[in-house]
Amino acid sequence: xxxxxxxxxxxxxxxxxxxxxxxxxxxxxxxxxxxxxxxxxxxxxxxxxxxxxxxxxxxxxxxxxxxxxxxxxxxxxxxxxxxxxxxxxxxxxxxxxxxxxxxxxxxxxxxxxxxxxxxxxxxxxxxxxxxxxxxxxxxxxxxxxxxxxxxxxxxxxxxxxxxxxxxxxxxxxxxxxxxxxxxxxxxxxxxxxxxxxxxxxxxxxxxxxxxxxxxxxxxxxxxxxxxxxxxxxxxxxxxxxxxxxxxxxxxxxxxxxxxxxxxxxxxxxxxxxxxxxxxxxxxxxxxxxxxxxxxxxxxxxxxxxxxxxxxxxxxxxxxxxxxxxxxxxxxxxxxxxxxxxxxxxxxxxxxxxxxxxxxxxxxxxxxxxxxxx
Amino acid sequence: xxxxxxxxxxxxxxxxxxxxxxxxxxxxxxxxxxxxxxxxxxxxxxxxxxxxxxxxxxxxxxxxxxxxxxxxxxxxxxxxxxxxxxxxxxxxxxxxxxxxxxxxxxxxxxxxxxxxxxxxxxxxxxxxxxxxxxxxxxxxxxxxxxxxxxxxxxxxxxxxxxxxxxxxxxxxxxxxxxxxxxxxxxxxxxxxxxxxxxxxxxxxxxxxxxxxxxxxxxxxxxxxxxxxxxxxxxxxxxxxxxxxxxxxxxxxxxxxxxxxxxxxxxxxxxxxxxxxxxxxxxxxxxxxxxxxxxxxxxxxxxxxxxxxxxxxxxxxxxxxxxxxxxxxxxxxxxxxxxxxxxxxxxxxxxxxxxxxxxxxxxxxxxxxxxxxxxxxxxxxxxxxxxxxxxxxxxxxxxxxxxxxxxxxxxxxxxxxxxxxxxxxxxxxxxxxxxxxxxxxxxxxxxxxxxxxxxxxxxxxxxxxxxxxxxxxxxxxxxxxxxxxxxxxxxxxxxxxxxxxxxxxxxxxxxxxxxxxxxxxxxxxxxxxxxxxxxxxxxxxxxxxxxxxxxxxxxxxxxxxxxxxxxxxxxxxxxxxxxxxxxxxxxxxxxxxxxxxxxx
Numbered sequence: 010x011x012x013x014x015x016x017x018x019x020x021x022x023x024x025x026x027x028x029x030x031x032x033x034x035x036x037x038x039x040x041x042x043x044x045x046x047x048x049x050x051x052x053x054x055x056x057x058x059x060x061x062x063x064x065x066x067x068x069x070x071x072x073x074x075x076x077x078x079x080x081x082x083x084x085x086x087x088x089x090x091x092x093x094x095x096x097x098x099x100x101x102x103x104x105x106x107x108x109x110x111x112x113x114x115x116x117x118x119x120x121x122x123x124x125x126x127x128x129x130x131x132x133x134x135x136x137x138x139x140x141x142x143x144x145x146x147x148x149x150x151x152x153x154x155x156x157x158x159x160x161x162x163x164x165x166x167x168x169x170x171x172x173x174x175x176x177x178x179x180x181x182x183x184x185x186x187x188x189x190x191x192x193x194x195x196x197x198x199x200x201x202x203x204x205x206x207x208x209x210x211x212x213x214x215x216x217x218x219x220x221x222x223x224x225x226x227x228x229x230x231x232x233x234x235x236x237x238x239x240x241x242x243x244x245x246x247x248x249x250x251x252x253x254x255x256x257x258x259x260x261x262x263x264x265x266x267x268x269x270x271x272x273x274x275x276x277x278x279x280x281x282x283x284x285x286x287x288x289x290x291x292x293x294x295x296x297x298x299x300x301x302x303x304x305x306x307x308x309x310x311x312x313x314x315x316x317x318x319x320x321x322x323x324x325x326x327x328x329x330x331x332x333x334x335x336x337x338x339x340x341x342x343x344x345x346x347x348x349x350x351x352x353x354x355x356x357x358x359x360x361x362x363x364x365x366x367x368x369x370x371x372x373x374x375x376x377x378x379x380x381x382x
Numbered sequence: 383x384x385x386x387x388x389x390x391x392x393x394x395x396x397x398x399x400x401x402x403x404x405x406x407x408x409x410x411x412x413x414x415x416x417x418x419x420x421x422x423x424x425x426x427x428x429x430x431x432x433x434x435x436x437x438x439x440x441x442x443x444x445x446x447x448x449x450x451x452x453x454x455x456x457x458x459x460x461x462x463x464x465x466x467x468x469x470x471x472x473x474x475x476x477x478x479x480x481x482x483x484x485x486x487x488x489x490x491x492x493x494x495x496x497x498x499x500x501x502x503x504x505x506x507x508x509x510x511x512x513x514x515x516x517x518x519x520x521x522x523x524x525x526x527x528x529x530x531x532x533x534x535x536x537x538x539x540x541x542x543x544x545x546x547x548x549x550x551x552x553x554x555x556x557x558x559x560x561x562x563x564x565x566x567x568x569x570x571x572x573x574x575x576x577x578x579x580x581x582x583x584x585x586x587x588x589x590x591x592x593x594x595x596x597x598x599x600x601x602x603x604x605x606x607x608x609x610x611x612x613x614x615x616x617x618x619x620x621x622x623x624x625x626x627x628x629x630x631x632x633x634x635x636x637x638x639x640x641x642x643x644x645x646x647x648x649x650x651x652x653x654x655x656x657x658x659x660x661x662x663x664x665x666x667x668x669x670x671x672x673x674x675x676x677x678x679x680x681x682x683x684x685x686x687x688x689x690x691x692x693x694x695x696x697x698x699x700x701x702x703x704x705x706x707x708x709x710x711x712x713x714x715x716x717x718x719x720x721x722x723x724x725x726x727x728x729x730x731x732x733x734x735x736x737x738x739x740x741x742x743x744x745x746x747x748x749x750x751x752x753x754x755x756x757x758x759x760x761x762x763x764x765x766x767x768x769x770x771x772x773x774x775x776x777x778x779x780x781x782x783x784x785x786x787x788x789x790x791x792x793x794x795x796x797x798x799x800x801x802x803x804x805x806x807x808x809x810x811x812x813x814x815x816x817x818x819x820x821x822x823x824x825x826x827x828x829x830x831x832x833x834x835x836x837x838x839x840x841x842x843x844x845x846x847x848x849x850x851x852x853x854x855x856x857x858x859x860x861x862x863x864x865x866x867x868x869x870x871x872x873x874x875x876x877x878x879x880x881x882x883x884x885x886x887x888x889x890x891x892x893x894x895x896x897x898x899x900x901x902x903x904x905x906x907x908x909x910x911x912x913x914x915x916x917x918x919x920x921x922x923x924x925x926x927x928x929x930x931x932x933x934x935x936x937x938x939x940x941x942x943x944x945x946x947x948x949x950x951x952x953x954x955x956x957x958x959x960x961x962x963x964x965x966x967x968x969x970x971x972x973x974x975x976x977x978x979x980x981x
Contacts, residue, residue: 228932264940382953
């Protein structure tokens with residue numbers, strides 16, 4: 010079944026590095042937009058050679074902060090991808106943006122370039138928390154940018170981070186209801202995760218990051234989130250993603266349903282089925298090395314390998330169980346501890362799919378260890 | 383053959399770290415026995431583990447030629463003996479092969495528990511003893527005080543103690559002279575039928591079994607047909623040599639001489655230490671009295687962490703047993719741990735050494751279960767069962783009483799820490815037998831159950847005395863006590879590898895401590911897990927490990943697939959080190975760490 014190809018484009022630059030972020034992002038004094046544009050176009054041409062003609066179902070500009078890209082760069086990249094492959098009639102093209110006024114000024118030209126879905130990193134509706142999270146915008150500014158986005162793009166989503174320092178469940182309830190008032194048809198609600206190698210990670214290791222919720226508290230907030238989004242008509246379709254039915258991020262569904270996607274730009278990963286083999290691709294992760302590799306060798310990949318059938322199935326289970334719909338039951342046929350997890354009420358079997366229950370979803374990592382490790 | 387009057391045979395006895403191996407090095411070096419370029423530290427300790435731990439495990443010997451000031455050249459045979467209590471039995475039999483001992487005491491430390499234990503063995507063997515005060519180069523050395531201690535605590539005259547620094551060589555020439563003048567020459571009859579003592583044997587991968595012998599009467603030559611009198615086994619001598627300390631061929635060895643022979647003997651078990659070697663033709667009529675073989679006293683299970691390594695473990699244990707007749711093993715199956723071996727050791731150090739060697743030389747990761755002693759389970763029908771493994775405990779209804787091995791422990795400790803030591807011994811069900819003083823040091827003797835000592839007594843002793851106490855023990859027979867088998871149940875299922883024998887009065891405290899410890903050691907699962915200790919059907923302690931409630935990655939997109947899969951591989955590796963018990967995964971370290979009693 011050809012569900013089409015998703016194309017991920019990584020823009021690795023930010024104005025500032027957020028203390029919680031462990032993505033491949035870098036702060037650069039200046040970026041030569043035309044060199045990067047050229048490099049993206051070359052990569053699209055090269056990947057087209059590798060994978061042949063396909064239906065292009067989605068594109069996603071992620072980062073970093075892709076709303077720092079010149080509109081021209083975005084436009085030419087979209088154009089090149091649409092020329093390389095056959096764009097689906099309903100192609101979804103998402104761009105991640107920061108909600109500052111400077112970036113909001115570019116929204117119109119992004120829309121003109123072909124972006125039809127914006128994902129806005131609002132993160133919090135409380136100014137004190139925005140400061141703690143290292144964000145460069147205020148809540149008022151974010152809402153203003155959101156309003157502009159709503160009037161510019163057919164589809165808009167935004168991200169919030171919760172389970173923050175010293176956040177009471179009741180406070181999150183209030184903030185989330187405000188957010189759901191704003192929400193159009195999609196929100197991403199992430200619990201704050203302390204990742205090693207980030208500023209928060211270092212502070213946490215040194216014992217200087219206080220007030221993080223304990224397990225019970227974070228479970229309470231997770232459950233509140235499930236209930237409130239469901240009541241608002243935006244139920245969770247993935248662990249942290251909520252949408253009105255039909256408004257899910259199609260591009261991200263490609264990952265969770267283990268479809269085909271190409272990844273270009275520093276550190277981008279891809280999974281492509283070519284001649285019946287599942288190929289994993291990885292790009293050079295440092296921006297300068299990637300650019301250099303593309304310019305000097307015509308290839309931004311640092312690594313390409315065949316994913317074994319077993320590993321492909323493991324990846325499919327790990328990603329697929331994040332979805333509310335779960336994974337096709339046959340993927341789990343050989344794991345004999347599934348029944349036990351069903352007995353515990355953590356997994357359930359529904360019309361050919363195995364999925365997590367409400368009880369199981371917040372325990373997904375433990376469930377995956379149980380099944381796969 | 384060397385004339386008896388020109389031979390001196392001796393051993394060095396000392397507490398650990400008092401400089402025994404350094405002194406042996408210096409004697410070898412200063413007499414030119416070994417070329418300077420071949421010298422390394424502790425030349426007589428052949429195994430890496432011996433060098434690393436600073437201990438001697440197997441007896442070793444070296445033949446030194448020493449031109450004395452009287453113009454004559456003497457043959458000095460030094461037998462280096464194991465210093466540790468676990469190998470005390472080897473010390474005693476090695477001492478039967480020599481006539482004298484150098485009693486080495488660190489002049490900055492003084493007499494310690496092993497000094498005492500080993501000195502008594504030398505006295506028992508009728509040795510002439512030369513006290514040697516070592517480390518006189520250290521500012522902290524106090525020869526006057528230590529001499530007095532030797533006289534007061536051990537009861538031998540220390541007026542003529544030789545003062546040396548094995549490190550710098552100072553005093554070593556005087557010591558060599560004292561060996562010749564003060565130690566007796568061996569006695570023996572060169573014309574009598576051959577009578578030689580089998581002192582020790584070791585397995586060499588190239589030579590097969592190498593047997594260390596001491597000739598008492600007669601002469602032994604290469605090519606001789608010999609008989610081991612206890613086993614009746616007959617061999618032809620392939621090679622006869624003395625150790626310098628490398629093997630140097632010898633045409634013949636006469637009375638008083640010490641050397642080694644090879645005779646196509648396949649394994650160490652084929653030789654019996656203390657056996658008498660004589661000629662097939664014209665044998666001696668009076669064999670030596672011989673020794674009883676050493677018996678393992680501590681038992682534990684060794685299981686491979688990775689069940690797939692069972693065959694490799696079997697192979698490793700087989701190879702180690704080739705060289706170590708005191709180490710026993712038999713296959714064991716545990717519901718929790720799979721296939722492994724129940725092994726017997728001379729003591730805890732012996733256990734650690736064997737375990738280290740398997741892990742290091744054979745690269746097999748091991749799970750070690752709780753060390754146990756041999757209980758005498760007296761049944762109502764009058765029979766007696768030797769219980770090596772608490773898991774095999776018979777139905778208590780059929781048991782009349784249980785006896786446990788006890789030890790006589792000697793502890794030397796500075797006065798300041800005496801209270802802590804007495805408390806520790808009391809907590810371990812000890813009965814004080816004697817308490818005396820040597821200066822500011824207390825010498826305390828306790829009667830203790832061996833099972834209270836085998837696990838972490840030595841570590842605790844070191845910790846409560848900041849390392850200032852020294853400890854030695856002798857086995858002291860069996861005594862009946864109220865011993866019961868305590869089981870641990872994890873998620874309602876008994877975990878056989880955690881079963882242990884405990885005293886009835888202490889079972890509850892022990893059970894509680896164990897449950898608390900396991901609660902820390904077992905990772906949380908997706909369901910709550912009761913952890914219980916039980917005697918028979920009665921629960922005596924209980925803890926509950928709460929269920930995991932939330933564990934999910936917030937963000938996971940296309941770039942995370944590879945990373946997540948790698949993480950899973952790590953988790954798989956971690957899980958291999960766990961033992962699945964019912965529905966519960968128990969980390970392997972839990973099987974040992976759960977027993978540590980702490981404060």
